[in-house]
Amino acid sequence: MLLLGIDVGTSSIKVSVVDAQSQKTLASAQYPDTETAINSPQPGWAEQSPEMWWEHTQQAIRKANASGSYNPKDISAIGIAYQMHGLVVVDKEQQVLRDSIIWCDSRAVEIGNQAFDAIGHEKSLSHLLNSPGNFTASKLAWVKENEPETYSSIHKIMLPGDFVAMKLTGAITTSPSALSEGVLWDFKKDELSEDVIQHFKFEKALIPEVKPVFSEHGKVKQDVSETLGLKAGIPVTYKSGDQPNNALSLNVLRPGEVAATAGTSGVIYGVSDQLVYDQESRVNSFAHVNYASQEKRVGVLLCINGTGIMNSWVKNNLSGGQDYVAMNEAAEKVTIGSKGLRILPFGNGAERMLNNKMIGAHFHNIDLNLHTQAHIYRAVQEGISFAFRYGLDIMRENGMNPQVIRAGQANLFLSPLFAQAFVDATGVPVELYQNDGSVGAALGAGIGSTVFTTPEEAFSNFNPVKLVEPKYTAEYEPVYQDWKALLMNQLNKK
Structure with missing residues (x-):
């Protein structure tokens, strides 16, 4: 079938x-x-x-x-x-x-x-x-x-x-x-x-x-x-x-399990069996696909509007025609911290995790004698990773403390640099899988049509293709704190 x-x-x-x-x-x-x-x-x-x-x-x-x-x-x-x-x-x-x-x-x-x-x-x-x-x-x-x-x-x-x-x-x-x-x-x-x-x-x-x-x-x-x-x-x-x-x-269906995506927007999504909510609505809670009155399954969602669209904007406007693979290879030659260049990637509408403020995207500390396209490429991927870290800390405030995050090997997670920066910034290992949204929708159709008797049966052959573990957390922490200070300064202007 x-x-x-x-x-x-x-x-x-x-x-x-x-x-x-x-x-x-x-x-x-x-x-x-x-x-x-x-x-x-x-x-x-x-x-x-x-x-x-x-x-x-x-x-x-x-x-x-x-x-x-x-x-x-x-x-x-x-x-x-x-x-x-x-x-x-x-x-x-x-x-x-x-x-x-x-x-x-x-x-x-x-x-x-x-x-x-x-x-x-x-x-x-x-x-x-x-x-x-x-x-x-x-x-x-x-x-x-x-x-x-x-x-x-x-x-x-x-x-x-x-x-x-x-x-x-x-x-x-x-x-x-x-x-x-x-x-x-x-x-x-x-x-x-x-x-x-x-x-x-x-x-x-x-x-x-x-x-x-x-x-x-x-x-x-x-x-x-x-x-x-x-x-x-x-x-x-x-x-x-x-x-x-x-x-x-x-296969994130049970309480405590967490997934992430990094496409046009960026998301961390965890499952809870409680009716949890953030007092400031910086992260949001929705009924998960397996929510039922008798068995609550709530998806706690952190959404960052400005992630992959920031990388796409740089590709379309600043790369000189390079594709993502060439951009990633160039960025990997730059050291952690991008020689002081910091980028806030929030240029795609109001950000819920920033209390619905629309602060725009920002480039900080550009040195015209030092920074090149490659530094911009890396600073963008680091800035996106730091945005995820900032949001994950909000989720932690609300009781979501993942020990591992599952993600599809797609979009920004195709970049080894980004995957490693994400892991090092958040301090959480990532399991990468080949499944994507359209495959998930197909498997969902199988569950809905009872081809699979249980959701677990739909994932009986489900295994990660790669595990990315923290390597440079200590090196990234001061860079993140510097980035966060710039974000706080920008938020205080609004």
């Missing part, structure tokens, strides 16, 4: 086809090959077209099918992972009413802050596990306040993965995990949050049917199956935000 996983990323769509019996990936494809642009109509705004996601999804599936390594008719279930927190709105004909306001958009911060005050800080934290902040509910409130004609035409709201599932099946569903990432779920009552709905005066009818993450979310339509070469009626049996899904793909 074959499983199709779709990962709706910010930069591209990736799909993988996995053989359920062996858990081996038969084919993977990405579309487009270059990074998809984020539209920014105003400073701090970030939007993408949902119809573009659907077009790219179809292209990626066709590309995988063209590999000839499997028969598309043998695919029996589909799983979807997606960039979290984005708002998609459609009318009764399932037509998109506006571009999606995506995860790194900052326009709704103040709306969320006002809701936090109105609902009450303690009640918000104990019931929602978060401040409404800049999440999906606040984005919808922004549309309601600023685009009333659009709001009045909304039939259903959804997250990016819900939209792709709708295009595949015609069905619109959501889950407790999805609602929690939109800050619309009451963990104490295990139901849609009346406090949020009443505060923003939303109509409950806007919320899709709520189903478990691992369940049937519709069947592939006849016309779609013909277009994509699939069997009609294949069920979509799994939908998850990218970070809970990344944790699933790394």
